[in-house]
Amino acid sequence: MEDRKVILSVRDLVIKFRLRGDILTAIREASLDLYEGESLAIVGESGSGKSVFTKSFMGLLDANGWIDAGSIIFEGEDLAQYKIEKDWLKIRGKKIAMVFQDPMTSLNPLKTVGKQVQEAIELHQGIKGEEAKDLAISILEDVGIHDPENRYKQYPHEFSGGMRQRVVIAIAVACNPQILICDEPTTALDVTIQAQILELLKGLKDKYNLTTIYITHDLGVVANVADRIAVMYAGDIIEIGKCEEVFYNPQHPYTWALLSSLPQLGVKGHDLFTIKGTPPNLFYEIKGDAFAPRNPRALKIDFVKRPPYFQVSPTHKAKTWLLDPRAPKVDPPESIRVLRQQWEVGNNG
Amino acid sequence: MDKKKEVLLEVKNLRVEFGKRRKKFVAVDNVSFHIYRGETFGLVGESGSGKTTIGRAIIRLNETAEGEIIFDGKKINGNIDKELDKEVTRRIQMIFQDPMASLNERAKVEYIVSEGLYNLKNYKTDEERKAKVEKAMLDVGLLPEFLSRFPHEFSGGQRQRIGVARAIVMEPELIIADEPISALDVSIRAQVLNLMADLQKKKGLTYLFIAHDLSVVRFITDRVAVIYKGKIVELAETERLYRTPLHPYTRSLFSAIPIPDPRKERAKNLEVYDPSCHHDYDKDPPRWVEIEPEHFILANERELEEYRKMLAKNGVQAIG
Numbered sequence: 001m002e003d004r005k006v007i008l009s010v011r012d013l014v015i016k017f018r019l020r021g022d023i024l025t026a027i028r029e030a031s032l033d034l035y036e037g038e039s040l041a042i043v044g045e046s047g048s049g050k051s052v053f054t055k056s057f058m059g060l061l062d063a064n065g066w067i068d069a070g071s072i073i074f075e076g077e078d079l080a081q082y083k084i085e086k087d088w089l090k091i092r093g094k095k096i097a098m099v100f101q102d103p104m105t106s107l108n109p110l111k112t113v114g115k116q117v118q119e120a121i122e123l124h125q126g127i128k129g130e131e132a133k134d135l136a137i138s139i140l141e142d143v144g145i146h147d148p149e150n151r152y153k154q155y156p157h158e159f160s161g162g163m164r165q166r167v168v169i170a171i172a173v174a175c176n177p178q179i180l181i182c183d184e185p186t187t188a189l190d191v192t193i194q195a196q197i198l199e200l201l202k203g204l205k206d207k208y209n210l211t212t213i214y215i216t217h218d219l220g221v222v223a224n225v226a227d228r229i230a231v232m233y234a235g236d237i238i239e240i241g242k243c244e245e246v247f248y249n250p251q252h253p254y255t256w257a258l259l260s261s262l263p264q265l266g267v268k269g270h271d272l273f274t275i276k277g278t279p280p281n282l283f284y285e286i287k288g289d290a291f292a293p294r295n296p297r298a299l300k301i302d303f304v305k306r307p308p309y310f311q312v313s314p315t316h317k318a319k320t321w322l323l324d325p326r327a328p329k330v331d332p333p334e335s336i337r338v339l340r341q342q343w344e345v346g347n348n349g
Numbered sequence: 350m351d352k353k354k355e356v357l358l359e360v361k362n363l364r365v366e367f368g369k370r371r372k373k374f375v376a377v378d379n380v381s382f383h384i385y386r387g388e389t390f391g392l393v394g395e396s397g398s399g400k401t402t403i404g405r406a407i408i409r410l411n412e413t414a415e416g417e418i419i420f421d422g423k424k425i426n427g428n429i430d431k432e433l434d435k436e437v438t439r440r441i442q443m444i445f446q447d448p449m450a451s452l453n454e455r456a457k458v459e460y461i462v463s464e465g466l467y468n469l470k471n472y473k474t475d476e477e478r479k480a481k482v483e484k485a486m487l488d489v490g491l492l493p494e495f496l497s498r499f500p501h502e503f504s505g506g507q508r509q510r511i512g513v514a515r516a517i518v519m520e521p522e523l524i525i526a527d528e529p530i531s532a533l534d535v536s537i538r539a540q541v542l543n544l545m546a547d548l549q550k551k552k553g554l555t556y557l558f559i560a561h562d563l564s565v566v567r568f569i570t571d572r573v574a575v576i577y578k579g580k581i582v583e584l585a586e587t588e589r590l591y592r593t594p595l596h597p598y599t600r601s602l603f604s605a606i607p608i609p610d611p612r613k614e615r616a617k618n619l620e621v622y623d624p625s626c627h628h629d630y631d632k633d634p635p636r637w638v639e640i641e642p643e644h645f646i647l648a649n650e651r652e653l654e655e656y657r658k659m660l661a662k663n664g665v666q667a668i669g
Contacts, residue, residue: 045534045535045536045537161396190395190396190561191395191563191602191606191607192395192601192605192622194605194607195605195607195619199619217534217535218607219535219607220564220606220607220608220609220614221607222609223609223610223611223613223614223615224607224614224615226611244611244612247609257536258535258536259609261535261536262535262564263538263539263564263567263568263569264564264568264608266539266568268568271543271546271547272542273539274540274543275536275539278504
């Protein structure tokens with residue numbers, strides 16, 4: 001993992017928004033290295049900043065938001081310094097593309113789907129006319145649309161939800177991007193379709209040599225697609241590691257809580273595990289570990305000093321004082337211990 | 350559950366149509382099931398399969414074309430008298446999917462929760478109404494002080510609690526929960542599910558739980574029906590169905606459930622359902638059959654034989 005090429009490097013990124021005269025800090029000094037060819041999943045509750053974080057890679061922050069500090073290094077340039085739209089046009093769509101959540105709203109209802117794919121090709125690849133059309137048809141075929149010649153001429157309303165999402169994906173890969181960001185790509189879809197779309201995305205990743213970022217709150221999706229997982233809470237990545245490390249050997253109390261609240265781990269007739277309280281108010285400065293007020297196992301220091309990353313393995317690190325050598329031993333909840341046992345059994349067997 | 354089961358709601362050969370003549374669309378076709386008092390009955394299927402339509406037909410929001418809906422011994426679909434209509438409104442309540450869209454933005458919580466009471470006037474004095482509303486708020490874990498606030502002042506989870514409060518204030522017996530947690534975050538989902546389970550225990554509620562999230566359905570329901578294109582294809586006790594799904598559609602649906610466990614998730618086998626190659630219904634149309642006690646399936650003779658073999662095989666495996 002360590003010797004792999006870093007394609008995108010985010011350092012101490014701070015993103016703020018102005019809202020009704022107050023200033024909200026959405027991303028609090030988050031850092032991330034994205035490796036070439038990997039698939040990274042960012043998980044977290046709504047409001048944890050996972051969408052804002054990735055939108056900032058494409059200059060898609062809302063008008064009332066700005067990058068306050070930090071850097072986003074991509075191909076030797078610092079994207080955080082980009083001020084004008086013209087700069088972003090070199091990156092957006094061409095180098096970094098995005099698939100949005102709802103296929104119902106991300107297509108233009110007045111244009112045929114073929115034209116929409118073709119438009120992306122003409123704009124970004126400099127190919128025009130018939131040639132672009134042929135390419136558009138072959139991409140439609142790549143994303144699993146049958147009879148692409150005829151479907152090229154159809155409008156979005158003639159497509160089902162799953163098929164529309166395929167078209168959205170076709171538009172995203174049509175520009176031959178290096179990084180593909182999928183923001184909740186399957187949340188709006190049925191399970192059977194969801195499974196198909198995930199298979200498709202995995203296939204395209206190999207075929208087009210993509211580095212993919214999935215933003216999702218569905219841990220089932222994460223388990224399927226991710227090489228690495230980053231857990232976000234209150235605007236910071238509090239734990240990051242290989243998929244299996246985070247699932248079977250989670251370290252941060254928030255990751256414990258997130259995994260424990262899954263209905264799959266619940267026992268019928270008993271209450272599901274819930275996280276008490278609400279996420280912190282991002283209008284105020286957060287002291288210490290942002291999760292401490294909701295964490296029944298919080299240490300004193302959690303309320304005073306923000307934890308740095310502690311390395312668990314060369315590929316796995318978490319921001320929690322529990323990993324400090326001086327910290328008392330705190331046992332994770334029962335359900336997490338079960339997961340850990342499975343992991344150990346799996347490693348030995 | 351093992352005690353004597355009383356049927357609270359019975360749906361017989363229900364058919365719901367939209368549009369007329371050439372534009373006619375059959376949303377629900379010959380659906381039958383019953384719900385016992387005190388249980389949680391799940392209805393799963395993909396979007397457009399008609400699960401919401403069934404819920405809305407029960408609560409009299411959609412007209413029925415054929416069939417009967419019998420609630421506590423009385424037929425409640427079609428033309429019924431005003432008194433019964435009121436009674437149905439009180440005894441069957443609904444919780445909606447999106448708490449952001451289902452609450453009146455311009456009304457205070459007090460009005461939202463009281464609205465059903467106002468409509469039916471089943472309180473004597475205003476004090477009584479207030480007491481009922483405050484009790485409902487406490488029951489769902491909200492403070493009575495919140496009554497003077499507007500919906501936008503609440504988080505998604507709290508809004509859904511308000512949605513639950515306005516249902517239980519009517520003291521219903523049956524609650525139709527249409528995707529009550531799909532719009533919520535993972536951690537808040539657990540809270541709302543716990544709340545629903547808690548209220549069920551305290552008030553002896555019966556739930557019709559409509560959802561497409563199959564892992565939630567497994568956790569919360571006692572029995573579950575799988576619906577495909579307006580027809581129920583399989584119905585059984587939840588655990589039994591999840592362990593031994595027989596119908597090819599049920600199997601494909603269950604095989605697609607995302608498992609939050611990387612090893613199992615990556616090892617799983619997707620099954621694909623294609624009605625044209627799985628069934629030969631032209632010669633031998635399917636029937637609704639009880640293949641084993643409390644396990645119903647839509648199948649024709651040839652398929653039934655196949656399914657029985659599968660059951661026998663599973664039985665052997667379970668013993669061995």
